[in-house]
Amino acid sequence: MKQTAIVVTLVMITMVGASAQQPAPAAPAPAAAGQANAAPPATPPQGKRPPQAKTQPEFDAYKAAMANSNDGAAMEKSADEFAAKYPDSEVRILLYEAAMRAYQSANNADKMMDMGRKVLKLDADNPEALVGVAQVLAERTRDTDLDKDQRYDESIKLARHALETIDTDLAIPAGTPQDKIDSYKNFMRSNANYVIGTVLYNQDKFADAEAAFHKAIDIYPSQADPLVVLRLALALDKQEKYPDALKYADQAVTMTQDSSQLGQMARKERERLAALTRSSAPPPASNTSPQKN
Template identity: 60%
Template sequence: MKQAAVLGVMLAITTCGVAQTYNQNQSAPKNPPTQPGNNQPGTAQQGIPQQPGTAQPAPEGKRPPQAKTQPEFDAYKAAAANTDPAAMEAAANDFATKFPDSELRVILFKTAMRAYQSANNGDKTVELGRKVLASDADDPEALVIVASVLAERTRDTDLDKDQRLDEAMKMAQHAIQTVNTDVAVPAGTPPEKLEAYKGLLLSNAYSIIGTLEFKKDNFKAAEADLHKSIDAFPAQPDPVVVLRLALALDKQDKYPEALTYATKASALTQENTPAGSLARRECERVAQLSKQPKPAACGSGATPAQNQVPPK
């Protein structure tokens, strides 16, 4: 799963938005006067005429979480200052105990979830992700991250394998449904950052679905979803997704198309890595089967066995 810097950017935006929202709520009058016909939905000052082109439309999605009191906001800032995943989790749990109705709980749990994901702790990532979803079942980022761990970490020997993979599929599908409606972004967020964030989430969701279809030998469906994954975030194609698409095409005897993506996967990877080695072997294989010269990007590599599975 791609972990682009845009996720960190969105965390900073969300944290900043909480501060701005609380301060604005404290200073704004409860019942501002309005004039008939002058209300401008989504503008900073309702009831006051705006100059053409100066209104700042609010981004589509949920309202960002808000602090209700100064003590709540101060406690949130103290909890958010932690950087160690375990300390972050403990602070989030403590905050949730002290402020059980706070909207800010979800931000702290999400921050801890990301920290555990960065530390490659799958079990804790899922645990904290489920806490996010307990507060907001439609959060697309938590849905994608939990689904990704379930899809990647479930073993064939797990007794609950089918249940875990079914849950991963449903979560990824639900994330696709909520990505345009349930991202909480403060007003003033640059549209290009918001769109990049949504594109990354969609790319990961389709990648998860395509991977699960591939594992079920449903290669036609896998091909469609892996294409969608690449198209959703073209600025940063995931080499493993590109390679898996090549393999899905290979499985359908679409060798010229498979060669195109195997070549691209080779160009995106280092030769001495698991993904890079497999990409080059696949590239050589489909070049032979399509009776085309092996592209230079494929480098060297032995012809792989028929049943290849890309690294997770």
């Protein structure tokens, strides 16, 4: 899985990820007839209302379960136990989201996808789970898989649906700074386009993949992922656009360590493209005047 995606997801979730709300307090008494309210109503939050516990014991049980959020297996177990005890709780989804992130951080793609599917059973429009499941399908499907086409179709469908729901279905706590919200939404859009590009590349639709990878980079340029940059270079290479491909291969090299697997792939691609670019360059024009007979 994308390593930058793992790190950035965890950082961004810390800033804007939904957290369970305590049981709502009793509503204040309405103003007497003819009296104005003390303050105008607050601006409604963007997206969905964050999940809310109905009772204090439910909220306390949620907090206890979240204590395992750094351990995927323990978090999954806590989420299942909580869901069994509170089968109608709104905050079940937050526990499965936490398990999904923990497995992602541990690079356990299969379990991450399992938790993502549990989230989608509770909320089929959840952008984070849509992108997470789509990413695993895109990256872990092989040409030898009998259900390859179905997996790729599902990946594209989920990623495109995420792009439709990012603005409407993120549960963002009130008071989250707008710049953090915008940054996280752009990160999610970038990841969704990366997934689409990966599937299209694997289907040999290189021009369409190129467009998707460009979108992934352009939407979130401050956190461009070297894997996306390298795959853009490869998509251009497949179309014999060698000078453009070399530009992005160079960029991928500067973004990676030569000792890393991704760094070695980027350097190998750069060497290949440099050789192709040299061999395809026209010979320099001669400055020698033609000889007179």
